[in-house]
Amino acid sequence: MALLDKDGVRLTVDDTVATVSLTNPAKRNAQSPALWRALAEAGRSLPGTVRVVVLRGEGKSFSAGLDRQAFTPEGFEGEPSFLDLARGSDELLDATIAEYQEAFTWWRRNDIVTIAAVQGHAIGAGFQLALACDLRVVAEDVQFAMRETSLGLVPDLGGTQPLTALVGYARALEICATGRYVQAEEAERIGLANLVVPAAELDAAVQDLVAALVAPPRDAVIETKALLRGATGRSYDEQRVAERAAQGRRLRDLAGLSD
Template sequence: MTSLDPVLEVLDKDGVRLTVEDAVATVTLTNPAKRNAQSPALWRALAEAGRSLPGSVRIVVLRGEGKSFSAGLDRQAFTPEGFDGEPSFLEMARGSDAALDAVIAEYQEAFTWWRRNDIVSIAAVQGHAIGAGFQLALACDLRVVAEDVQFAMRETSLGLVPDLTGTHPLVAAVGYARALEICATGRFVHADEAERIGLANLVVPAGDLDGAVRDLAVALLAAPRDAVIETKALLRGAGERGYEEQRTAERAAQARRLRDLAGQSD
């Protein structure tokens, strides 16, 4: 990634812009006037961004324009009129169980692709990351945060649950007891605590956020792509495998790498 690499705009719709510069893609939330509040249209655009990534992309950076990463779900979703052209959440709640499950599953697609083994995703988080915003940051592999960051999971306080894939990575990062306390109280988690408990990989001054993310991307690109893919798959599966199963997975992955390297040297 150099300053000479052309920046390709792949997508720009419904509050989401996807640009690609060589091996690094950037997904930007582009509605700072509403603190990048989220909607079904934005979720569909995020899912489309994932499907639109060129095969050359190794790193995906997620960022939000303005002072806040994302203040969460746009409260208009809970009004009787909802969003233009969309069923309101109240209307959806009156539908069948199957229909409601299908709609929520569609919304979750915006949050699932960030952990694909062929990419490493980095959330650059400043200001508010609340509810759906917190879950979107949790969807990424790594989080670099500004000193003014404010994470909060407000769903439980509203009589709901975090349903946009945020519970699994939250528990993986901070443990069950702390995750329960964060969700059930809806309190803010600030930068120093986020770094201490494992929510943030790095905390920097707000003005240094973009530069710190660029430096991390460069460091991640230094290793061969296939080795990173295999390592990420091993680490992601470690929590579900027993010790002996993980040993077996490590041997199989290393055998693939050795054969590949041997083939390159022939």
């Protein structure tokens, strides 16, 4: 069932699994503000039954990043150009970027597990969109790159925190500052990719992972994800307290004693 299909984004739902597809393969799924708004809307449109969300890009590339039209004086039709935004107030610029970021934030919600199925190019905003997800299954032809610095910009769509958490500060800095390509073997070795498979096997590998993720009781997965996401911000003793509280909730629930 398709709940959304506009501006290069399609959301379909099959019981507990949703699929968000980038649907402009002719432009290698290049991104725009309209696409970001559609992605944010997809997050708001998820039924409460959904446990796993798969993000994929149609065609040979996952997403080649921001559409270069954004940097032209005219920008996108009906949108302020980036040059116009730069000339505006600090408040307007901050609010606009915050709106763009909404497309990249909901993927880490505790009540869902998100998987990026990545093939071909995942450049700039495309790389950050893959990083927005909890897990990444990639094809052998994948090419990640953070190209913002080559344009005189910074990665501003939520990608810097997960990238640093996955690969460490020094490697994250090197990847971002040089803008170089990270290919499949390295991506798996340094923790960017959970699994690398031949391109022809990408969909099947993702489906196997989806099946494994929906097998355990939902509330146990939600509590576990929340524990892991919060772990880096807590001390060891604070994490033990959080574990005890979560386990207490699970035990009471299993015993039929929860509110």
